[in-house]
Amino acid sequence: MMTERIMVERPWTFEELAEVTTGTWYSNTVSTNCLIEGVTVLAGQHQPNNLVSVRSSDEKGGLPLTVLKSLHAKTPVKYLMCTTPMMDEVSGFNLPILVVKNLTQAVIEIGTAARVKMRGTVIGVTGSAGKTTMTAMLAQMLSVYGSVVSTQLSANLPFGIAWNLASVKPSTDYAVMEMAIGNMLKNSKIVRPDIAVFTNIGAAHLEYHSTTEDVATKKSRIFQGMAPGGWAVLNRDMQHWEIVSQYAQAAELNILSYGVSGEADVKLIGYQTQTGQVDIELNGMPLSYHLTALGKHMVLNSMACIAVSSILLSPAASNNINLALEELNRFSAVDGRGKVHHLTIQSKSFTLVDEAYNANPLSIISAIDLFKTFPEKTTSRVLILGDMLELGQDSVKLHLELVPVIESSGADTIYLYGQQMKQVYECLNREKNHVFYFETLTALQAEILANLKDKSLLLIKSSNGMGLHKLVKNICDLAE
Structure with a gap:
């Protein structure tokens, strides 16, 4: 699937966009002068x-x-659209204006048409957890083989x-596209993936999917x-x-599996947490x-990436797998999803692992x-957990099932925040x-800073809606 291509980059014409959106242009500018190369719906992504x-x-x-x-x-x-x-x-x-009936539908139609042109x-990429990290890791690995785009802003x-x-x-x-369970059939019709990657299946968004x-x-509607x-x-273990x-x-797809299972095509043989060495069989x-x-x-994410690489590489180019392996080693976790911060506050150096985006x-x-299993030597390990949201009627049960996991975490101190975590605290x-349980982020932050120890490890994990990402930002902002 990895082939060299020579193509002319052609921007959207007025006629194409009018046809795709069933809209009408109001402009004195002729279509041959059109140089539209994308769509802006957020100021920060404008070109x-x-x-x-x-x-x-x-x-x-x-x-x-x-x-x-x-x-x-x-x-x-x-150029404007409204x-x-x-x-x-x-x-x-005084600009060319494309007038459409519905903005959301117009953007969807343009995106769908853009996929056809690719x-x-x-x-x-889909799954109950780890989609954004998998998307980022795949995109970085594929950059050694050619030009890559990936989902922005999740x-x-x-x-x-x-x-x-x-x-x-x-x-x-x-193009590496993150795809949520919501409207998956529509997502799949827009993206039309050549390769679909599943990270896992678990209890997530049960408020909407029982x-x-x-x-x-x-999620299988992606196919x-x-x-x-x-x-x-x-993921063979999911x-x-x-x-x-x-x-x-049923969709007549080829299946390539990865995981710990002996039946996996890409099988984990060993992982050394201290050195980061991974041994697998492909x-x-x-x-x-x-x-x-x-x-x-x-490690499992990287194995899925290697599986994708093996699909894309022809047998004659199999040595190029080393390029993928070298790039995977350069990958760092992204904000809110395992990013590691080495910080110092009031002459106390510590490590903060930011997992505050989702849970x-x-x-x-x-x-x-x-x-x-964190490899650095520490004097104190502090676990900070907030509620998991959108778990529906099983929310209490799923939170309480974490009790033995938390008790076996090896944490010296455990800080809990949120109504569901209050029930965990009581158990x-x-x-x-x-x-310790806290009713407010302000009180939680004050407690963390008051008891901060040199060479300590802090891990913060919660659903984004709990606001613990603000706590991460505040702590990072206070760092020297």
Whole structure:
């Protein structure tokens, strides 16, 4: 699948965008002068030749007028898209305006059309935990083989996927798209992956998807947008392997598995936490490499990446797998998902592991496993946990199932925050463990700083909605 291609980069024409969106242009500029190369729905991702989507206060799918004015003052905008009610508001910019019926649907249509224009390999990533890290790791590894784009801002629902794809050049070698369970069938029809990667299946978003069987079934809809003969890279150890693999087979896909299981195609043989050395077998061939990113979950991610690499590489180019292994070693965890900070506050040096972006039982167990095996020598290990959100009617049960995991974490001190974690607090053995519960982030932060020890390890893990990412930021901001 890795082939050299010579392609002409052709921007969107007025005619194409009008046809794709069923919209109408209002402009004195002829279509041959059109140089639209993408779509802007957020000011921070704007590029000079993008079509800027502008929304009213009661619409979704674009920039508010005030943000447009600010953006235009800094970086002159060239093309606008809006609905009819906004025409009078934006006409004063004297720019070509594409008027559409619905901004959200227009962006989705542009993204879908952009995928059709692509000639590179598109990889879709899904799973209950670790999607964003897997996407980032895959993109970094693939950069040694060609041009790569990947999902920005974890925008993994139809609208976000579409605006990511809308700015992809047709000649891009690889696109790695994160795909959420929500509207998965629609996500798959937009992305149309050549390769689908599953990280795992577990208890996540059960507020909307009642059982883990439902999660496995709905996530397997990723295969419905794929052509027969494509590839499914699946975690052989994941819950409901049978469900997911059967759906992949029904879609006439090739399956390449990875994991600890002896039945895995990419099989973990050993992992040394102190050195980061990983030993695996790839279809029976031994491979050894090193990872800077810490934790067994990172090892499994890297194995999925190697599986993808083996699909893309022709047998004659098999030595190029070493390029992938070297790049994987350079990968570092991203903010909120295991990023390691080495900080000093009031002459006390310590390590902070930031896992504050998301949490479900799978990811908390992985984080605590990292906490237990963290390779640096420490004087104190502090575990800070907030609630796991969106777990539905089983939320209390799933939180309480963490009690033995927390008690065996090896933590010297445990700080808990959130209503669900309060119930965990009440079930922990407080005579054996130094456990504290906090009603506010302010009180939690004060306690952490007051008892901070030199050469200590802090791990912060919670769902993003609990706000512990603010605690991470505050601590980092206080560092010398």
